[in-house]
Amino acid sequence: MYHLLKGLHEYLTRKEEFSVIILGLDGAGKTTLLEKIKTLYNDVPGLTPDKIGPTVGQNMGKITLPSTILQFWDLGGQRGIRNIWHRYYDDCHAVVFVIDAEDRERLVEGWEVFDSVLSAPQILGVPLLLLANKQDSPESLSVEEIRTDYDEWYRNRQENSRRRYDEDENSGDRGERIASLDVMGISALEGTGVRAAVDWLFIRVQNSRRREDQNRGS
Ligand SMILES: Nc1nc2c(ncn2[C@@H]2O[C@H](COP(=O)(O)OP(=O)(O)OP(=O)(O)O)[C@@H](O)[C@H]2O)c(=O)[nH]1
Numbered sequence: 001m002y003h004l005l006k007g008l009h010e011y012l013t014r015k016e017e018f019s020v021i022i023l024g025l026d027g028a029g030k031t032t033l034l035e036k037i038k039t040l041y042n043d044v045p046g047l048t049p050d051k052i053g054p055t056v057g058q059n060m061g062k063i064t065l066p067s068t069i070l071q072f073w074d075l076g077g078q079r080g081i082r083n084i085w086h087r088y089y090d091d092c093h094a095v096v097f098v099i100d101a102e103d104r105e106r107l108v109e110g111w112e113v114f115d116s117v118l119s120a121p122q123i124l125g126v127p128l129l130l131l132a133n134k135q136d137s138p139e140s141l142s143v144e145e146i147r148t149d150y151d152e153w154y155r156n157r158q159e160n161s162r163r164r165y166d167e168d169e170n171s172g173d174r175g176e177r178i179a180s181l182d183v184m185g186i187s188a189l190e191g192t193g194v195r196a197a198v199d200w201l202f203i204r205v206q207n208s209r210r211r212e213d214q215n216r217g218s
């Protein structure tokens, strides 16, 4: 009887675990975001910004939500470290891409890297959220401006590839994904918009195609 009740209790209180990877150029604010998420959701606060240096490798943080655990992997964004990102693609349930909305000079570089993430076949069916960070700064582009800047960059890129008679690789899933891309504004430093982003992830991982695939396989 004890085992039966214990089993029932475990079943009723079990939490499903999902992995979220946080990507973006160096300096975009990924670690600041992870630490702010920890501070907002955990009893033990995350690091304060003055304790955060460039990430060489990865940082991990977990938060507990109703019947769900979100495990965040914050990966280093420096050029030489980006080539490890793909190792996390197969097992993630959502991708967050952080853009520094204040750093106009690196937007194109950001879009190029974003585009390579977007087109990685392992994560085509995985929810992807674009975060325009540093909204606390008056210099920052707004969410609308970031969206427009990306759309313009993307149109130019398509135009150039058509001119070079490249194949149109942007059809199907990828085109759909761009059309339905969600962009949200945050300040990882101040925490503005961070809960809304976590809510988005919480809802989207439940419906993720990868989760359905896993459940079918198990
Ligand atoms: N104004 C402002 N600055 C921010 C914000 N988020 C991060 N920063 C600053 O941006 C700089 C880089 O932040 P990090 O969190 O280390 O950036 P990262 O994306 O983790 O960088 P890598 O680890 O090198 O990939 C730091 O000086 C942060 O304090 C924000 O929301 N607003």
Ligand SMILES: [Mg+2]
Pocket (backbone or CB within 6 Å): 030, 031, 032, 053, 054, 055, 074, 075, 076, 077
């Ligand atoms: Mg970092």
